[in-house]
Amino acid sequence: VVHSPTRLHPRRILVPAPEPQFPPQNPDSGGAVWNVRYALCRRQGSGAPAPSSGATIFALSSGQGRCGIAVIRTSGPASGYALRILTAPRDLPAARKASLRLLSDPCSGEPLDRALVLWFPGPRSFTGEDCVEFHVHGGPAVVSGILQALGSVPGLRPAEAGEFTRRAFAHGKLNLTEVEGLADLIHAETEAQRRQALRQLDGELGHLCRSWARNLTKALAHVEAYIDFGEDDNLEEGVLEQADIQVRELEVALGAHLQDARRGQRLRSGAHVVVTGPPNAGKSSLVNLLSRKPVSIVSPEPGTTRDVLETPVDLAGFPVLLSDTAGLREGAGPVEQEGVRRAQERLEQADVIVAMLDASDLASPSSRNFLDTVVATVGAQSPSESSQRFVLVLNKSDLLPPEGPGPRPDLPPNLLLSCLTGEGLHSLLEALRKELAAVCGDPSTGSPLLTRARHQHHLKGCLDALGHYKQSKDLALAAEALRVARGHLTCLTGGGGAEEILDIIFRDFCVGK
Ligand SMILES: Nc1nc2c(ncn2[C@@H]2O[C@H](COP(=O)(O)OP(=O)(O)OP(=O)(O)O)[C@@H](O)[C@H]2O)c(=O)[nH]1
Numbered sequence: 001v002v003h004s005p006t007r008l009h010p011r012r013i014l015v016p017a018p019e020p021q022f023p024p025q026n027p028d029s030g031g032a033v034w035n036v037r038y039a040l041c042r043r044q045g046s047g048a049p050a051p052s053s054g055a056t057i058f059a060l061s062s063g064q065g066r067c068g069i070a071v072i073r074t075s076g077p078a079s080g081y082a083l084r085i086l087t088a089p090r091d092l093p094a095a096r097k098a099s100l101r102l103l104s105d106p107c108s109g110e111p112l113d114r115a116l117v118l119w120f121p122g123p124r125s126f127t128g129e130d131c132v133e134f135h136v137h138g139g140p141a142v143v144s145g146i147l148q149a150l151g152s153v154p155g156l157r158p159a160e161a162g163e164f165t166r167r168a169f170a171h172g173k174l175n176l177t178e179v180e181g182l183a184d185l186i187h188a189e190t191e192a193q194r195r196q197a198l199r200q201l202d203g204e205l206g207h208l209c210r211s212w213a214r215n216l217t218k219a220l221a222h223v224e225a226y227i228d229f230g231e232d233d234n235l236e237e238g239v240l241e242q243a244d245i246q247v248r249e250l251e252v253a254l255g256a257h258l259q260d261a262r263r264g265q266r267l268r269s270g271a272h273v274v275v276t277g278p279p280n281a282g283k284s285s286l287v288n289l290l291s292r293k294p295v296s297i298v299s300p301e302p303g304t305t306r307d308v309l310e311t312p313v314d315l316a317g318f319p320v321l322l323s324d325t326a327g328l329r330e331g332a333g334p335v336e337q338e339g340v341r342r343a344q345e346r347l348e349q350a351d352v353i354v355a356m357l358d359a360s361d362l363a364s365p366s367s368r369n370f371l372d373t374v375v376a377t378v379g380a381q382s383p384s385e386s387s388q389r390f391v392l393v394l395n396k397s398d399l400l401p402p403e404g405p406g407p408r409p410d411l412p413p414n415l416l417l418s419c420l421t422g423e424g425l426h427s428l429l430e431a432l433r434k435e436l437a438a439v440c441g442d443p444s445t446g447s448p449l450l451t452r453a454r455h456q457h458h459l460k461g462c463l464d465a466l467g468h469y470k471q472s473k474d475l476a477l478a479a480e481a482l483r484v485a486r487g488h489l490t491c492l493t494g495g496g497g498a499e500e501i502l503d504i505i506f507r508d509f510c511v512g513k
């Protein structure tokens with residue numbers, strides 16, 4: 001082994017590379033409410049079985065319940081046989097063209113439905129295997145009759161949650177980040193979520209990781225060439241310097257992406273918006289207005305809200321967990337004091353703070369106190385210093401004299417609102433949209449966001465390994481560090497996919513997808 005002058009080390013030690021491991025618990029179980037829907041269609045136990053079983057699977061792929069048309073699909077080698085045995089005439093229709101067929105039960109011969117059937121011979125299908133789609137009338141009896149008929153065909157069994165997508169992944173039709181994008185697209189509830197999911201399904205994050213991995217492979221080749229042929233005069237000069245340059249470039253790119261930090265994840269699971277202020281400012285009125293339902297009790301009595309009340313809302317296309325909190329004041333009874341403590345705790349977790357005051361009551365002790373404490377500290381931070389965003393709202397503008405509130409130079413920039421008349425709501429929504437775009441990232445522009453803790457984990461692992469590369473004085477260790485770094489990028493797109501990660505991801509799918 002030839003050592004470069006900067007990497008002198010007496011011995012060549014080969015330490016086994018630490019396997020890039022991912023915590024086995026579900027890393028994305030953050031947002032309580034947004035995840036309820038995942039729980040609804042989550043299959044119990046581990047992920048779907050590996051596709052090597054060779055079985056042909058079938059499932060209802062459209063939604064449950066009565067509908068105009070239901071789509072039932074199959075995937076696997078017996079798909080063509082199942083199609084022929086259920087239909088008359090018993091020949092296979094032209095590939096990828098809809099044909100009208102009478103479906104009947106293969107055992108009793110009883111007609112089940114007249115339906116459109118589609119035949120997708122592998123590998124040009126969603127899963128890469130032979131697939132069939134039956135577009136049948138969506139009545140429950142028709143659907144269950146056809147599912148039963150399919151179940152009676154030898155070699156066919158009902159699909160498990162996510163099994164179609166898992167087969168697509170196994171046959172290289174989708175990489176892991178695309179699978180995640182597909183899961184998110186199915187679950188997307190707001191416009192921004194849909195845009196982000198679609199970009200991920202299009203493979204943008206995957207492409208980026210693969211191009212980074214390619215650069216690492218080049219750097220590794222340079223280091224290995226130096227190890228093997230360092231003394232050879234034919235070796236082009238400066239190979240190690242080239243590797244160093246590539247590593248440095250990658251470090252910059254990874255650093256920029258990690259700085260993006262939790263924006264993509266927030267967009268996926270919801271940003272925390274917390275409404276705070278002194279008692280009776282109208283916090284609960286605003287929460288009810290934004291969520292368009294009576295989440296919180298509104299009353300003229302100060303100290304009405306005591307617990308933190310959280311509700312998921314779609315604010316200007318962004319998914320938000322909106323929290324109503326107790327009015328901040330001192331000297332209240334023990335129950336209200338506990339409410340105040342919880343309000344302050346929630347405030348610390350907020351991505352966006354909506355601080356609300358009664359515009360007609362700015363001189364009261366509780367208003368002054370709120371201005372001197374919360375507004376003075378959070379409101380004074382510039383957005384770059386603090387990751388929390390801040391909007392100051394002066395409510396009850398309808399109570400102000402017609403000439404307006406008059407200039408208040410001691411207040412930070414603020415918005416006038418009346419929850420009673422709705423005046424100023426439009427400007428508040430626009431201000432919130434801007435803050436949310438800053439907190440969640442804009443999914444239609446810029447580089448693809450990291451949507452899961454898993455992505456961040458592997459990029460960070462990659463960056464750490466690059467740090468080891470730069471520090472290692474031994475060339476063999478340096479090469480090993482590059483291999484570890486590349487391993488993290490491969491894991492991100494599912495190249496080195498540990499079963500356990502696959503299980504976590506495929507759990508998010510419904511049966512039939
Ligand atoms: N005139 C007027 N009254 C309002 C407005 N918004 C809220 N109110 C009234 O102000 C009172 C307090 O409203 P809430 O929404 O309960 O205020 P809160 O900040 O949640 O109060 P606590 O939970 O007790 O801290 C109620 O009687 C509301 O009807 C407004 O824009 N104009």
Ligand SMILES: [K+]
Binds near residue numbers: 305
């Ligand atoms: K109140």
Ligand SMILES: [Mg+2]
Binds near residue numbers: 324325
């Ligand atoms: Mg309240």
